[in-house]
Amino acid sequence: MALDILDAQAHIFMTIGMDQALACMDALGINSVLIDEVWTIEPDGHSTPCALLPGGIKRPLSPMAEAASLKYPGRFAYVQRLDRRDPDLAALFVTLAASPGCRSVRIDLRLPEEREVFKAGGFDELLKLAEHHGLPVSVLGRDVGMTLAGTVTRLGGVRFIIDHCGSTRSPQQWEDILALGRHENIWMKWSAAQHTWGGEYPFPEIQRQFCRAVDAFGIDHLMWATDFTQNQTGNCWADLLYYLRDSDIMSATDKEWFFARSARTLLEWPSLAPPQAP
Numbered sequence: 139m140a141l142d143i144l145d146a147q148a149h150i151f152m153t154i155g156m157d158q159a160l161a162c163m164d165a166l167g168i169n170s171v172l173i174d175e176v177w178t179i180e181p182d183g184h185s186t187p188c189a190l191l192p193g194g195i196k197r198p199l200s201p202m203a204e205a206a207s208l209k210y211p212g213r214f215a216y217v218q219r220l221d222r223r224d225p226d227l228a229a230l231f232v233t234l235a236a237s238p239g240c241r242s243v244r245i246d247l248r249l250p251e252e253r254e255v256f257k258a259g260g261f262d263e264l265l266k267l268a269e270h271h272g273l274p275v276s277v278l279g280r281d282v283g284m285t286l287a288g289t290v291t292r293l294g295g296v297r298f299i300i301d302h303c304g305s306t307r308s309p310q311q312w313e314d315i316l317a318l319g320r321h322e323n324i325w326m327k328w329s330a331a332q333h334t335w336g337g338e339y340p341f342p343e344i345q346r347q348f349c350r351a352v353d354a355f356g357i358d359h360l361m362w363a364t365d366f367t368q369n370q371t372g373n374c375w376a377d378l379l380y381y382l383r384d385s386d387i388m389s390a391t392d393k394e395w396f397f398a399r400s401a402r403t404l405l406e407w408p409s410l411a412p413p414q415a416p
Contacts, residue, residue, distance in 0.1 A: 141383070142398040142409055144170040146327050146363035147217070147276075147301065151202045152176050153367045160213065166376055169398070169409060172241060172363075173203040173216040183249075185219065195223050197230075200240075207239025212410025217242040217276055222255070222264050235271035241405040242299065243268055247279030256285055262293070269295045274325070274404055276301050283314025290321050297323050297404065302330035302365065303351070312347070319354030325404055326355055328396070329363035332371045332378070339373065340381040349387055357392045361401040 143166075150159050150173045159171065175198075176185045188196040203216035218234055220227070220243050234240045245261060247253050255261065268275045274297040279285060282304040290298060303326065304315035312334075318324045328348065335343045351360060364378040382388070388396060402408060 140167060141393060142402075143168045143379070143383075144172070144362070144398040144401050144407075144409075145366075146172045146361045146401045147174055147329055147365050148172070148363075149174055149176045149365070149367040150206070150214070152178075156202070156206050156214075160210070162375060163213065166379060168379070170213055170215070170407070172401070172405070172407075173200070173206065173214055174219070174244065175200040175203040175216060183246075191225065193223075193225075195221055195225070197221060197224055204237065204239055211238065215239045215241045215405070215407055217244050219244045219246070220264060222261050227264060227267060231267040231271045231273070235273060240273070241407050242274045242276050244276040244278060244301070247277060247282065247285055248305075250280075253279065253281065253285045257288065261289075265289070265293055265296045269293070269297075272406075274299050276327070278302070278305070280305055280307065281311055281314075283311060283316075283318055286318060286324070287314070290318065290324055294323055298325070299361075299404070300324065300326045301363075303328060303334060305330070306334055316350060316354040319351070319356070319359070324355070325359045325361060325400070326351060327363040328360055328382075329365045330368075332369070332373060336371070339377050340385065345381070345385060345387055348382065352388075352392075357388070357395045358400050358403070360396055361404070362397050 145168055148171050178186045184196045185198060187199045189199055191197055198219035200216050200218055206214040207216055216239050218240050247256055276299040278301045282300055306312040306315060331344045335347055337343045366375045366378055
């Protein structure tokens with residue numbers, strides 16, 4: 139039986155359309171994709187599409203991802219970016235929780251001032267709403283290990299997903315990320331690793347660091363993702379799949395967890411599409 143494969147992050151509609159994505163997914167044997175809908179990144183760091191709210195706050199939107207998830211519920215779902223300052227967070231969460239395609243929300247902690255706000259409890263309202271509505275919180279940021287360390291214990295009911303292996307910039311930051319693996323409410327997207335550790339396909343150093351992540355988090359708390367639409371190394375979607383799918387560093391059962399089961403369990407997204415043969 140073919141391996142169930144779910145890419146836990148790609149910016150479909152940024153550089154590739156839905157029909158193109160489906161054709162590539164069928165060719166590669168990828169059943170499902172979690173879409174983070176981004177069309178452009180504006181100079182102020184905000185993404186489009188978005189709605190402009192009073193006070194200059196921009197609310198990210200996912201119209202095409204929502205449509206794709208309704209048309210192909212087994213193939214597409216989406217993660218919704220949020221702004222902690224949105225004046226209608228409570229109502230927005232009710233809508234997102236009722237949307238069949240929304241499987242997670244995402245916060246951006248790349249700016250130092252946002253990390254300080256997070257550590258001071260400035261995201262608590264958003265995080266508690268996410269817990270109440272059963273939506274995991276994906277975290278995009280820098281120095282994520284130190285930033286999350288206190289909150290992940292204080293708000294133990296919130297399920298956090300570390301995006302892009304934590305976007306680590308130093309060996310110490312990576313050690314801080316690995317230290318979070320002891321918490322049961324933390325998962326990691328194994329994506330953009332080629333930007334951190336580099337190397338040539340099949341990326342021996344990345345595979346070595348992957349084994350360390352498995353030891354720290356457990357295979358059931360790691361999920362495969364590519365963010366291939368933002369890849370800057372020249373590697374294609376297939377490269378970012380095959381270097382681990384065809385490796386011998388995981389058992390068949392581990393691959394089942396890593397490539398789909400971990401994400402499907404956390405995101406509560408059952409497989410509705412028949413496995414595709416590579």
